Amino acid sequence: MRRHLKILEFALSALWRRRFKNLAIVVVYGFTIAVLASILLMTDAMRGEAEQILIGAPDLVVQRVAAGRHDLIPVDYAEEIRGLPGVGEVSPRYWGYYFDAFTESNFTFVGIDDGPPYELELLEGRLPSAPSECAVGEGVARARSTGVGHELTLISHDGLGVIFDVVGEFQASSSILTNDLVVFRNADLVELFGIPEGRAVDLSVEVFNDGEVSTVAAKVKRIFPDTRPITRSEILRTYDAVFSWRSGMLLTVFAAALAAFCILAWDKATGISAEERREIGVLKALGWSTRDVLELKFWEGAAISLTSFLLGLIAALVHIFLLGASLLAPVIQGWSVLFPEFRFTPSITVYQLFVLGFLTVVPYVASTVAPSWKAAVTDPEEVMRG
Numbered sequence: 001m002r003r004h005l006k007i008l009e010f011a012l013s014a015l016w017r018r019r020f021k022n023l024a025i026v027v028v029y030g031f032t033i034a035v036l037a038s039i040l041l042m043t044d045a046m047r048g049e050a051e052q053i054l055i056g057a058p059d060l061v062v063q064r065v066a067a068g069r070h071d072l073i074p075v076d077y078a079e080e081i082r083g084l085p086g087v088g089e090v091s092p093r094y095w096g097y098y099f100d101a102f103t104e105s106n107f108t109f110v111g112i113d114d115g116p117p118y119e120l121e122l123l124e125g126r127l128p129s130a131p132s133e134c135a136v137g138e139g140v141a142r143a144r145s146t147g148v149g150h151e152l153t154l155i156s157h158d159g160l161g162v163i164f165d166v167v168g169e170f171q172a173s174s175s176i177l178t179n180d181l182v183v184f185r186n187a188d189l190v191e192l193f194g195i196p197e198g199r200a201v202d203l204s205v206e207v208f209n210d211g212e213v214s215t216v217a218a219k220v221k222r223i224f225p226d227t228r229p230i231t232r233s234e235i236l237r238t239y240d241a242v243f244s245w246r247s248g249m250l251l252t253v254f255a256a257a258l259a260a261f262c263i264l265a266w267d268k269a270t271g272i273s274a275e276e277r278r279e280i281g282v283l284k285a286l287g288w289s290t291r292d293v294l295e296l297k298f299w300e301g302a303a304i305s306l307t308s309f310l311l312g313l314i315a316a317l318v319h320i321f322l323l324g325a326s327l328l329a330p331v332i333q334g335w336s337v338l339f340p341e342f343r344f345t346p347s348i349t350v351y352q353l354f355v356l357g358f359l360t361v362v363p364y365v366a367s368t369v370a371p372s373w374k375a376a377v378t379d380p381e382e383v384m385r386g
Helices: 002-017 018-054 075-082 138-143 175-179 186-192 210-223 232-253 255-270 275-284 290-322 350-377 381-384
Strands: 060-066 069-071 085-093 095-100 105-112 121-125 133-137 151-155 161-171 183-184 200-206 227-231
Touching: 002 018, 002 175, 002 186, 002 275, 018 232, 018 290, 060 075, 060 186, 069 121, 069 133, 075 200, 075 210, 095 186, 105 186, 133 138, 138 175, 138 183, 161 183, 161 186, 183 186, 232 290, 275 290, 290 350
Parallel strands: 105 183, 133 161
Antiparallel strands: 060 069, 060 200, 060 227, 085 200, 095 105, 121 161, 133 183, 151 161
């Protein structure tokens, strides 16, 4: 152990002698890791947020399609769907998106009758139970400078202003769910959006057996050919595909950083400098074995790699979880990002660290040790002569 520690100490001193060169390598290396880690961490954080949203999602959602577009569905469809084997409650849902001209943001409006559509925790107040009442999420309250005891003014479908009393403010385990959410009574939302009588936005279907969701969806499609049944698993796969596509697009944008890292690794793999060769020759002449020289170069590569890895990872964590991914959020999240104060729930796994380390640390350490082997097995006198 003492011998290994001495070799490590010598490796660190050798790196310090070439500190300016190594500092440049650490900056480029760390930046590359920060970019890759930011994309990886943000994509997984968004998947986690989507999974939190879907915990309270219906087993099956039935939409009506007209001319290839989502259309309002007749409420009468619910009666026939409710009669299918294995189906429980079938409820019409009223929801939609609202562009707020005051904040230039999109709000999500949801109507309720019996209870909240998701597992929402009230911070203050209660859910709407009387006409012209609403409950808002933390993001909406912050953007419109409102809260419990205040009012929320909106523009209805016919261009008239409508005033709602804010009676509750809530939060949930997912920031995406509540940041832009406003909850109304169903009757108020129908009037606000001008939804015709006997129509709903879609139908929420409860299926007793999770293994029969696909079967029920197929039966609904057969009975009502103009509908589009969507299962919870299909929604999750859609989220995953969208986030994966956007993260891949970001990797393409930052291809220059990846190219810089590849050039750096290639330069290290194609050979070592004359100074490093003479240093290896001197060490061999002093009695160092080939194994000791390779261990020395391993520690040098590991020190630079781990330093760059930690700096890049810390920079990515700060960027994603403290600064709200200000550089990447508009691309990954898309139009649903409403407020700059949005924060991701901190999350990092061993698998993420392993993938990131395998793609960055391992290639660099290998490219540092490999070219040193040839100099280490060559006669010291020949090496020192160049």
